[in-house]
Amino acid sequence: MDVSVFGTGYVGLVQAAALADVGHRVLCVDIDELKIQQLQRAVPPIQEPGLSAMIDDNLREGRLSFSTQASDAVIHGQLIFIAVGTPPDEDGSADLRHVLGVTREIASHMQADRTLVIKSTVPVGTASQVEAVARDELDRLGKGQLAVRVVSNPEFLKEGSAVNDCIRPDRIIVGSDDEQTRAQLAELYAPFCRSRDKLIFMDNRSAELTKYAANAMLATRISLMNELANLAEQLGADIEAVRRGIGSDPRIGYHFIYPGCGFGGSCFPKDLRALLHTARASGQPLRLLQSVQEVNETQRLVPFQKLQKLYPEGLAGKSIALWGLAFKPNTDDMREAPSRCLMEALWREGATVRAFDPEAMSECRRLYGYRDDLVLCATRDDTLQDADALVICTEWKAFRVVDFALLAHKLRDRLVIDGRNLYNPQQLAAAGLRYLGIGLPQVAPQAGPQ
Template identity: 55%
Template sequence: MNICVFGAGYVGLVQAAVLANVGHNVLCIETDEGKRAVLEEGGIPIYEPGLQGLVATNHSEGRLRFSGNLTDAVHHADIHFIAVGTPSDANGHADLTFVHDVAKGIALVAEKDQLIINKSTAPVGTADALHQAMRDTLDARGRGDIQVDVVSNPEFLKQGAAVSDCQRPDRIVIGSSNPASIEVLQELYAPFNRNREKIMVMDRRSAELTKYAANCFLATKISFMNEMANLSELFGADIEAVRRGIGADPRIGYDFIYPGCGYGGACFPKDVRALKASAQIEDYEPAILAAVESVNEAQKRKLGHSLQDFYAGDLRGRVIALWGLAFKANTGDMRDAPSRVLMEHLWSLGATVQAFDPEAMPECRRLYGERADLLLASSKEEALVGADALAVVTDWQSFKAPDFPLIRRALVDAVVFDGRNLYDPHVMKRHGLKYFSIGRQPV
């Protein structure tokens, strides 16, 4: 099939590369000239394991091309995927400007029937609104003969594992009541639907809510566990023992019950805000979603408060080593990352941050520029040099078994604040390190 994907971000670029890899002819539209130049040279403008090789191979073999020309895209494709950003606006609503711009642009130049697949996370009713907007634009052009259908086809990709999630999805949700469109998508997704039936067909609004419900439920599990971690500290319990105890129940399971310093990224914070805002438009107050967001915002401040308490409120002149800037391992994304809350809190109290992250350093430079109270180290070991304390914020694999004697020698105060519970408190004590983690008693 001839396919167009609008947007070369985490969703669009992965989807484009994976579809090209099974043999489709894919044109990816990216309006950012800098990103497009990188793509044309065989690189990628984001970090996602396994993606660069997939993009480079399919680009060199001619199945994956890049352009900024919408008219060429519309004339090229049988199917259009919308995979552009839907960031939060000032009130928490999803900003659908880019989604509507793409749909309107297609309708303005279309000369044949159009099948639009919306993969951008968008509030319930968006597909209906896009369909009507395109219909109005076509009618205004005097092209009432052109048929258009908009399908909701949400993505369920995890950053850091997006390629494998796209190649081997656990479910494929198709939101449509149009038999012809459903048949086209069943054919499109056939290579990913071989070992068992993964396609779930439902109406558009249910598909849109399925995406939000999935992300908000996972965010709820994280915030619930962080609430239990805070209670563990108050009650003298160990949250890691509690986690194992409840995770053994198959109704609960072990996924997404790891306590920490809060969730971040491009999806969970934005989607919780957006679903809450959508509910409030309908005069419904979503108490659970409000609590999930509130607990998470407080959790992001936890490491900063722990450091502040340890130093009796005086962090002026202190140097804090920071391991991890990305919101999670295996990505360079710092959107809504706990590290940002921690760094900004430390700076407000007069501290200097020496940070290292395997992938997020360029993004940190882009966000904060050059400043005297931020040093981006070339290694996790360099970040320790001259530091008073260490804060661990991201659970990168390379942070999980460090040289503890080196940490003890390097840190002025021999103290570690672990926002991901990576280390055994007894091991830390044996190495002469003062250790504070999440939901466990300090040693």
């Protein structure tokens, strides 16, 4: 099929590459000329495993192309994906200006019937708005005879594994009551349904709510586990033992029950705020999700609060090594990352941060620039030089195997605060380190801080 994608951000680019990879002819359009030039050289603007190679392969095969010309995309695509950003407004609601603006532009160039597929995460009722805007623009231009069909087709990608999620989806949600449109989407996604039918058809409003409901459910599991971890610390229990105990129950399972220093990224925080805004506006507030949001905001400060307790004289002049800047592994995304909460709190107290992340160093520099209290180190172990303590914020594989004797030798206060529970407390205690995880019992080090 001939497919066009408006927006070459995280969602649009991955979806476009995956569709091209199964044989569809995909044209991506974006107003950013520099980004398009880079993509034409197979240089994606995001860090996502496998994406660059997939783009390169499909560029060479002629199935994937990039342009800044909206008119070309509208002429090319029978199906036109809308995958532009929906940033949060000041009140937490999703800002639909880009979605509706692209809709008007598509309608202005239409010369034949088109199906618009909303891939952006949007509030319930957006498909109706998009259809109304497109219809209004067509009527205004004297093209009222053209048909425009609107589909809600939410994405369920996880940063760091988005390519795999896209080519091997668990489910494909299609919101439409129109049989012709459903047939188009079934044909489009047929290559992804060879092992089993993954298509789930429903109305547009239900499809829009499904996206938010999924993220709300997962965020709730994380915040609940973090609440239980904080309780475990007070009771002297081991949250890792609790996690294994409850995860073995097939009704619960092990997904999203890992305690830590909170969730971040572009989806969960933003989508929670948008859903809470929608609920308040509808007169049906979501009290549980309000608590989920509040718990997460507090949890991201837990590593800093642990440091404060251990340094009652204050953190001014202290040097803190930080492992992990991205909000999760396999991405360079630092949006609402726990590391940012920690660094900004440390700087307010007069401390210096020595940080390392396998992918997010450039993003950190872009966000914070050059400052005396931020040292971006070339390697993980370089952060330990002249550092008083170590804090871990991201569970990168590169941090899993560590020479604990080296940590004890390098860290002036022999202190490790692990926001992701990567290590065995007994092993660090045996090396003479004081180790504080999230919800873990403390084990006295065999040799005290020096």
